[in-house]
Ligand SMILES: Nc1ncnc2c1ncn2[C@@H]1O[C@H](COP(=O)(O)OP(=O)(O)OP(=O)(O)O)[C@@H](O)[C@H]1O
């Protein structure tokens with residue numbers, strides 16, 4: 303086994319607020335790990351930890367055998383939210399090209415023909431080539447999301463971190479993205495946060511359930527006991543396109 307991400311007894315605090323508690327997790331190469339859990343459960347924090355954007359308050363984290371943030375170009379990250387600087391007029395092409403920058407070549411980097419080739423190829427693959435000269439502030443939510451995925455992929459990372467990558471996508475775009483991810487997963491480790499239970503259970507190889515602590519890490523087999531533990535409330539599970547409730551309502555639940 304080749305472990306690419308390793309967390310050992312990790313706590314994360316934001317000031318006095320604890321976001322993650324005693325997380326121990328090993329992720330193997332070429333895994334496709336889905337992370338589910340309620341809002342505020344620490345899913346984005348976990349991805350940021352692996353991306354090196356959040357530091358653990360205690361415990362240890364290794365990514366590709368090194369501390370996080372020390373593997374330039376090897377981690378692709380699609381954040382849940384992308385703060386657009388509206389003063390800065392970037393085209394789609396320029397935005398994706400910035401994915402070819404790493405901490406080591408940030409300054410005085412001139413894009414090479416190889417950079418442009420990689421960008422053109424990824425834009426074609428994600429069906430956004432026709433948008434290449436559009437300003438990113440003009441894009442729709444779903445178009446923007448595909449641009450961000452392209453930007454994360456253009457360096458051909460070893461590990462891809464996706465924070466709700468299909469949240470704004472229509473059904474066709476979603477299945478297109480998942481077929482691309484399946485392809486990429488042949489030689490790339492993918493860690494994906496999603497609220498979409500149907501997608502999670504049918505596309506990932508393993509599953510982690512997170513609500514400050516890790517409730518489960520194993521095969522993607524969801525059951526009512528597990529979901530009840532993680533969410534503490536009923537959850538709709540969409541299986542094969544058919545929604546069904548996997549947990550009974552709590553007696554005290556207020557229907558809205
Ligand atoms: N920069 C920050 N400063 C202070 N608190 C933060 C910060 N980022 C996250 N938090 C808090 O940490 C907790 C975990 O947040 P996180 O964004 O990781 O949750 P999440 O599982 O991704 O939620 P969601 O499903 O809503 O995206 C939340 O209570 C959140 O308010």
Ligand SMILES: [Mg+2]
Nearest residue numbers: 345346347382
């Ligand atoms: Mg989040």
